[in-house]
Amino acid sequence: MSNSLEHAGAILTIDLDAIGANYRLLRDRFQGAECAAVVKADAYGLGVEAVAPALARAGCGTFYVALIDEGIRLRRVLEDVDIHVLGGLLPGSLDAFAEYRLVPTLNSLAEVEAWSGVAAGADEAPSADLHIDTGMNRLGLPRDELDLLCREPERLGATSLATVMSHLACADDPGHPLNRRQLEDFTGARAALAGAGVGAGASASLVNSSGIFLGPEFHFDVARPGVALYGGNPLPGKPNPMAQVVRLQGKILQVRDVDTPQTVGYGASHRITRRGRIATVALGYADGFLRSSSNTGSGYIGDIRVPFVGRVSMDLITIDVSAVPQHLIHPGALIDMIGPSNPIDRVAADAGTIGYEIMTALGARYHRVYAGDGA
Amino acid sequence: MSNSLEHAGAILTIDLDAIGANYRLLRDRFQGAECAAVVKADAYGLGVEAVAPALARAGCGTFYVALIDEGIRLRRVLEDVDIHVLGGLLPGSLDAFAEYRLVPTLNSLAEVEAWSGVAAGADEAPSADLHIDTGMNRLGLPRDELDLLCREPERLGATSLATVMSHLACADDPGHPLNRRQLEDFTGARAALAGAGVGAGASASLVNSSGIFLGPEFHFDVARPGVALYGGNPLPGKPNPMAQVVRLQGKILQVRDVDTPQTVGYGASHRITRRGRIATVALGYADGFLRSSSNTGSGYIGDIRVPFVGRVSMDLITIDVSAVPQHLIHPGALIDMIGPSNPIDRVAADAGTIGYEIMTALGARYHRVYAGDGA
Numbered sequence: 001m002s003n004s005l006e007h008a009g010a011i012l013t014i015d016l017d018a019i020g021a022n023y024r025l026l027r028d029r030f031q032g033a034e035c036a037a038v039v040k041a042d043a044y045g046l047g048v049e050a051v052a053p054a055l056a057r058a059g060c061g062t063f064y065v066a067l068i069d070e071g072i073r074l075r076r077v078l079e080d081v082d083i084h085v086l087g088g089l090l091p092g093s094l095d096a097f098a099e100y101r102l103v104p105t106l107n108s109l110a111e112v113e114a115w116s117g118v119a120a121g122a123d124e125a126p127s128a129d130l131h132i133d134t135g136m137n138r139l140g141l142p143r144d145e146l147d148l149l150c151r152e153p154e155r156l157g158a159t160s161l162a163t164v165m166s167h168l169a170c171a172d173d174p175g176h177p178l179n180r181r182q183l184e185d186f187t188g189a190r191a192a193l194a195g196a197g198v199g200a201g202a203s204a205s206l207v208n209s210s211g212i213f214l215g216p217e218f219h220f221d222v223a224r225p226g227v228a229l230y231g232g233n234p235l236p237g238k239p240n241p242m243a244q245v246v247r248l249q250g251k252i253l254q255v256r257d258v259d260t261p262q263t264v265g266y267g268a269s270h271r272i273t274r275r276g277r278i279a280t281v282a283l284g285y286a287d288g289f290l291r292s293s294s295n296t297g298s299g300y301i302g303d304i305r306v307p308f309v310g311r312v313s314m315d316l317i318t319i320d321v322s323a324v325p326q327h328l329i330h331p332g333a334l335i336d337m338i339g340p341s342n343p344i345d346r347v348a349a350d351a352g353t354i355g356y357e358i359m360t361a362l363g364a365r366y367h368r369v370y371a372g373d374g375a
Numbered sequence: 376m377s378n379s380l381e382h383a384g385a386i387l388t389i390d391l392d393a394i395g396a397n398y399r400l401l402r403d404r405f406q407g408a409e410c411a412a413v414v415k416a417d418a419y420g421l422g423v424e425a426v427a428p429a430l431a432r433a434g435c436g437t438f439y440v441a442l443i444d445e446g447i448r449l450r451r452v453l454e455d456v457d458i459h460v461l462g463g464l465l466p467g468s469l470d471a472f473a474e475y476r477l478v479p480t481l482n483s484l485a486e487v488e489a490w491s492g493v494a495a496g497a498d499e500a501p502s503a504d505l506h507i508d509t510g511m512n513r514l515g516l517p518r519d520e521l522d523l524l525c526r527e528p529e530r531l532g533a534t535s536l537a538t539v540m541s542h543l544a545c546a547d548d549p550g551h552p553l554n555r556r557q558l559e560d561f562t563g564a565r566a567a568l569a570g571a572g573v574g575a576g577a578s579a580s581l582v583n584s585s586g587i588f589l590g591p592e593f594h595f596d597v598a599r600p601g602v603a604l605y606g607g608n609p610l611p612g613k614p615n616p617m618a619q620v621v622r623l624q625g626k627i628l629q630v631r632d633v634d635t636p637q638t639v640g641y642g643a644s645h646r647i648t649r650r651g652r653i654a655t656v657a658l659g660y661a662d663g664f665l666r667s668s669s670n671t672g673s674g675y676i677g678d679i680r681v682p683f684v685g686r687v688s689m690d691l692i693t694i695d696v697s698a699v700p701q702h703l704i705h706p707g708a709l710i711d712m713i714g715p716s717n718p719i720d721r722v723a724a725d726a727g728t729i730g731y732e733i734m735t736a737l738g739a740r741y742h743r744v745y746a747g748d749g750a
Binding site: 003004006007008009040041042044045066067068069070072086087088090091092093096107108110133135136137138139142144169170173176178251253254256257258262263264265266267268272278280282285286288290291292310313314315316318331332352353354356357360361364365 | 378379381382383384415416417419420441442443444445447461462463465466467468471482483485508510511512513514517519544545548551553626628629631632633637638639640641642643647653655657660661663665666667685688689690691693706707727728729731732735736739740
């Protein structure tokens with residue numbers, strides 16, 4: 001649901017052409033066979049019904065989601081693509097995979113066996129991905145279950161493995177020793193599986209967005225970028241090679257003159273120290289603009305930085321606009337909350353988090369505009 | 376949109392009877408004429424289409440929202456209640472107030488004049504609320520605009536004032552000197568308006584949830600509680616008099632044995648120091664479970680605390696369940712992420728924020744259950 005332009009407190013513009021360009025940049029950089037796209041969590045908050053077709057127009061044919069219902073929703077939008085569900089097999093969910101042609105990720109030996117039961121009853125061997133944990137300790141077969149599967153490969157039954165995959169924990173930190181250890185463990189796991197005659201025709205997949213930039217030895221067959229598609233920097237601390245996708249413009253509701261000894265907002269946490277002007281903008285933490293950016297975040301008007309003063313409240317943010325020419329500041333005027341001068345990673349840093357969380361928190365009350373089509 | 380029980384990664388239960396009981400407790404405590412309810416931000420994230428009718432059944436006849444489109448949405452659910460819109464008059468929004476019988480809040484002299492233009496063309500004098508700022512410096516007439524209005528009351532035109540209101544900045548901190556200063560300023564503003572012949576028939580409204588507990592001299596005619604209706608503690612640091620409304624249960628996807636020297640999650644931020652077990656639960660910051668609770672938050676299984684280990688990721692949280700009997704921990708079993716042992720204010724404190732933000736961030740991927748009806 002998108003509020004009307006006139007009534008909304010803020011305008012969220014999502015550049016589908018930028019997403020398409022980012023997909024092609026990553027695909028060109030990736031030296032494996034197939035660059036997929038991760039569109040879980042409603043395409044990182046940007047709206048999967050608009051984003052996934054744009055990615056398909058840009059050439060993407062393989063998509064990853066977290067939950068089955070996300071896969072079902074995506075299938076209703078894209079009839080002919082491959083859809084993989086990362087979250088595994090929840091009890092009571094097996095039938096939906098076949099019905100919507102979703103490929104499950106088998107994250108444990110118990111799931112391998114549950115799926116082999118499905119495979120036994122099927123006309124055609126249903127495919128699945130096998131997830132080997134190499135250091136996240138989150139999902140995926142641990143070492144002992146992998147060893148057991150290699151000793152007893154019949155546990156897979158008639159399952160056809162589409163992909164053997166793992167997930168990097170520290171890909172955004174190229175110097176972290178865990179990257180190479182995970183690479184070695186993944187290589188070892190694949191060799192062990194091959195030795196046991198498992199997954200001969202399966203693709204291998206290791207890298208996320210940042211992983212693509214770790215170099216070709218990490219690439220294997222299938223890449224699974226997410227955040228970089230949406231403009232997040234896959235190379236923290238270095239210039240961002242990705243096009244910016246998100247612009248969020250907050251509407252000014254009111255402007256006021258302030259002077260010492262006044263305070264601003266809840267808890268009177270900001271003290272006015274000199275004459276100035278404050279604009280109140282119609283979005284807040286209920287719109288996903290994190291409260292942790294209280295007194296630390298900032299907006300931009302053109303290239304003039306306008307700092308947040310006082311606490312971010314549920315529906316409102318107060319901003320010091322003293323530095324901006326007065327004729328630019330009036331009710332209805334827009335302040336860039338995320339934009340060319342304050343990209344998503346900068347907004348995230350001000351809030352003490354990462355761009356991913358800023359995106360997935362983008363709220364339901366914005367007026368949403370999709371620009372371009374990705375092609 | 377609510378995911379199915381089988382497919383969802385977590386189950387959110389909202390107790391409408393508890394909301395009804397909380398409304399009645401606040402109404403009984405409040406000594407003014409009318410206890411309203413604030414249902415902005417989708418009833419603090421709990422779903423206005425279910426929550427507002429429950430409040431109406433509990434006896435509430437007056438509702439406050441932040442944005443016009445929230446008022447329109449509420450009007451479609453409740454035909455016969457009073458709906459006030461706090462956010463003021465955005466350019467291009469004037470017609471909607473009459474069409475949906477919404478009462479605007481006039482936050483500035485410019486808005487007073489804009490609304491008097493509407494009033495001039497109306498058959499019946501349309502009512503509005505007048506918001507006097509007494510220390511938030513966020514919305515509302517500042518002192519100089521109030522003085523000007525008192526000198527030139529004809530600026531109101533034919534507008535009929537329903538309420539004269541202000542908003543407390545520090546009501547949750549009873550000893551804060553700003554409370555009394557705001558009370559005095561509000562009393563002074565009402566006297567000045569009365570002296571100018573403005574708002575003779577208007578109600579006065581000052582208190583939010585916490586303000587009700589500041590005592591009767593703060594009460595005036597209309598109370599505007601929000602967070603306490605939904606179980607948030609209006610008395611931080613003291614026992615919570617409100618009934619708990621929200622329960623959030625995360626589903627276990629996988630359980631694994633871990634041992635030193637392994638690490639958990641992104642950035643390898645948690646090091647395993649001894650043999651133990653980790654459960655991975657199917658919700659994350661994309662579901663509004665803030666990433667700032669990484670390594671600090673905890674769930675409960677019954678009354679056993681199970682701490683988060685490693686970073687909260689987009690769709691998953693890893694939890695140390697070593698302390699829990701093994702038969703209770705299996706895929707599909709539930710962990711209380713918000714519940715009897717970890718109420719919303721505790722979850723908020725672990726994440727470095729307030730209960731309001733935890734509620735308004737509650738995500739779209741949960742399976743939602745509404746219990747009771749509020750009556």
